[in-house]
Amino acid sequence: MWSVLLVFAATYILIAARRLSILPIGRPAGALAGACGMVLLSVVDPGAGLTPEAAFAAIEPNTIGLLLGMMLLSASLDMAGVFEHAAAWVARRRLSPVRLLYLVTLGSGLASAVLLNDSVCVMLAPLVDRTARRAGLDRVPYLLALAMGANAGSALTLAGNPQNMLVGHLSGISYRTYLLEAGPAALIGLAVTAVMLHLLLRRRIAARTPSLDLAPEPERDAAPARDPAQGAAAPPGSARPNAAVPLACIAVVSLLFVLGANLAWTAIGGATAAILLHRRDANGLFERVSWTVLVFFGALFIVVAGLQKTGMPEQALRAVSPYLPAGPATGVLGLSIAMLVGCQIVSNVPFILLAESYIRSQPDPHLAWIATALVSTLAGNFTLLGSVANIIVVETVGAEREIGFRSYAKVGVPVTLASTAAALLWLLLVR
Incomplete structure (x- = not known):
């Protein structure tokens, strides 16, 4: 042992x-x-x-399969230049710094709900960074908005992040049921995240209205393929794929999710359809998949399973159970506090695996699983290490010196506490 x-x-x-x-x-x-x-x-x-x-x-194949499928769909959007076209559209609107902050926060959140927060951060981090730099703005508020918005918004669906995918598998809650019950609470959490970022960072974003110009460079389409963390680039001598193909595939996949189809195979099937409809070499698409994320989560399943085999998590639960809240509402609050703390120590996916028996022991397990998905996702904004998406944003654009553990926590702690409290309050009031 x-x-x-x-x-x-x-x-x-x-x-x-x-x-x-x-x-x-x-x-x-x-x-x-x-x-x-x-x-x-x-x-x-x-x-x-x-x-x-x-x-x-x-190793939980449904979670890994869903992750792979959503990464491929996100990569297909990137290869088609959808993210760059969206950034250019924003640039033409010449938004004020405050409006740009809200757009980045809410836009990344809604995109993460449909795609996957990690993939969205990989694709958008270079564009957000370039937008801020060209406008002469402090890039830190907008990078924080991207990371925190993507985390908060991914709580909207079971396909928004890895921990929600795991919750869907362990709980048996359908995509549609989760969307209807947790979606409004997650939207409130996302809105509160945007407002808190504005309040906490208002001095850093109080600048002149920027004149944005994000038109793609002429040579960009002919540039060689690069690492996903460095932004998209089409293969040499080839035109970008038609953006309508991945958009249509994602729309169909989302509809099938709502109708109750298997999440993992639906996502993989949608990605396969996008590849077949493009009718071109798919190597560039697979190069954009974050394989290290898949390895990371696959290995974590094994490590946590080894610990669970010893029975130590169950023994710890029995030891502390007399001191834990017992009512449906108070039990969820106690679980939420444990989630906020535990997710910072061992990350959200392994903590959910370790706390599975505790979650199932709640007076209202269904509510407990919904709260677990919401809180473990919003807890990703608490510290820099709370979510892989945070690390992706910071490391992709080389902002380690500007966004350290302490500087992130000064914003992340109040944002997380406020958004989590608002989401839980709505969830408990409705239930």
Whole structure:
């Protein structure tokens, strides 16, 4: 048991302290090392860790499949230049700094609800950064708006982020049911996020009305394909695909989600349809998929399953259960506080896996699962490390010096507390 706990702790040290000078291997590699450690334990001590077969079985295929499908659909939009056309449209409106802040926050949030928050941040971060720079604006408020808006808005649907995908699988709640019950609360949380960002950053955005010019450079379409984190580029000598194809595929996929189709295969099928309808080499599309994110979550499933096998999470739950709120409403509040704290320590997906038995033990499990999806998503805005989307935005545009852990927390903590409180209040009042 203790050997498993040691592997689990070492894994999260590698994940949280990804820039350790002794082993700077990064989050996906740290999670992969932990997964290998769990399998190795079963060889050294047959009663500990996971066998190779059990390790593969621990990976949740519906979550990974849905992630892959949504990433491919987002990448198809990027290859078609949809995001750049949207940025150019915004530029022509010559918005004031305040209106631009609201547009980035709300726009990234709504886009994340349909696509995927991580993918949206990968595609939009370079465009938001360039928009602010060309307008002579402080880019920090708009990068924060992109990250926090994408996190908050992704709570709208079960396909908006990895943790909601996991909640949908574990709870059995349908896409349509979640949208109807949690959607209004998530919209309130997104609106509060935008207002709080405005209030907290008003001094930094109080500048002249910018004259934006985001027309794509003439040579951009002929530029070679680049890493997704560096923005989109079409393959040499080829024109961009027709934007109507991915837009139509996403519309159909979203409709099928609402009608109750399998989320993972619907997303993968929609991405496949987009590839077939483009009738061209799809290598550039697959290059835009964040494979490291898929590796990261797949390995986390194995690490958490190894810990769950020991029974330690259940033992901890039984030990603290006498001190936890017992009523339907108070139980959700207690769960929400645990989510806010736990998601900062071990990230949202593994914490949901560890807290699964606690969530199921609530007086109203259905409400508890809805609250789990909402709070674990909004909790991503609490600290810089609370969400992968935050790291994507900061690292994609090289803003590590401007947006550090403390500077992010000064904005993220009040934004998260206010948006979470507003979303939960609506959810409890309606229920």
